[in-house]
Amino acid sequence: MKLSAELRAFEGRLGHRFAAPHLLSEAVTHASMSTPNRDDNQRLEFLGDRVLGLVMAEALLDKDRAASEGQLAPRFNALVRKETCADVAREIDIGAVLRLGRSEMLSGGRRKQALLGDAMEAVIAAVYLDAGFDTAREMILRLWGVRIGSVDADARDAKTALQEWAQARGQQPPSYALVKRSGPDHAPVFTIAVTLDSGETAQASGSAKRQAEQEAAKDLLARMEQDT
Structure with missing residues (x-):
């Protein structure tokens, strides 16, 4: 061939x-x-x-x-x-x-x-x-x-790390919500918001929901760890 x-x-x-x-x-x-x-x-x-x-x-x-x-x-x-x-x-x-x-x-x-x-x-x-x-x-x-x-x-899974951070402080697991879906069908962009019991939130976008969730969790975790 x-x-x-x-x-x-x-x-x-x-x-x-x-x-x-x-x-x-x-x-x-x-x-x-x-x-x-x-x-x-x-x-x-x-x-x-x-x-x-x-x-x-x-x-x-x-x-x-x-x-x-x-x-x-x-x-x-x-x-x-x-x-x-x-x-x-x-x-x-x-x-x-x-x-x-x-x-x-x-x-x-x-x-x-x-x-x-x-x-x-x-x-x-x-x-x-x-x-x-x-x-x-x-x-x-x-x-x-x-x-x-x-x-x-x-290897550090941001969603898992954020959940562990929240539970260690007596909070419920973080909640994730789809804020918007944009872009054409063949190349969608998902924007996800993650929110803690205490009201802190962060958003991120990605070509897949899982990717956007991970990025949002990573951003929020970094902010919370910096504040504490």
């Missing part, structure tokens, strides 16, 4: 030249584009998620040999979550080579976090099947890069 010029350029961004090009083709094919003669990337996504998990578990154990399971778990979750995979996918511009059906194309699928994260996992699996675990590991560690070293900050 001969890859297109776009996929050859993507190999350069990825840092891996495929011996079996059909694996890369499959990895960037969304279910909306699959046909009886063309497989989509869902099975590869399933495998890639496991390969990524093993690489990150090894990396975290090696990084901090004294860390307990309770310390490692949130760091691990921060590194393998869909948002992180999507961020890496954006850095190597997977969106430019995604093969999408017309409906996904029109709805902005090349920018969707879920599609980008899934494709990143599928590409990991494709590299693993093409060249083995060591090559996949090297690629993952290179692409994730500084995220592994700075994961302690990323």
Whole structure:
């Protein structure tokens, strides 16, 4: 199989030249584009998620040999979550080579976090099947890069931390409310407000409700901790 010029350029961004090009083709094919003669990337996504998990578990154990399971778990979750995979996918511009059906194309699928994260996992699996675990590991560690070293900050879940802060002071858990939804259907922007029993509130916006909630909680927590 001969890859297109776009996929050859993507190999350069990825840092891996495929011996079996059909694996890369499959990895960037969304279910909306699959046909009886063309497989989509869902099975590869399933495998890639496991390969990524093993690489990150090894990396975290090696990084901090004294860390307990309770310390490692949130760091691990921060590194393998869909948002992180999507961020890496954006850095190597997977969106430019995604093969999408017309409906996904029109709805902005090349920018969707879920599609980008899934494709990143599928590409990991494709590299693993093409060249083995060591090559996949090297690629993952290179692409994730500084995220592994700075994961302690990323691992702190702002919503959980704000709830713990409130409960430690006898307050009910923070409440979250959708303030507005703006932007086109293919690229929505959600604005979320978080409010404490004591009346303090903060707002933040994001392309997903969860992202906006986390940012709002992070802003409010920082303010409350500064005040106290």
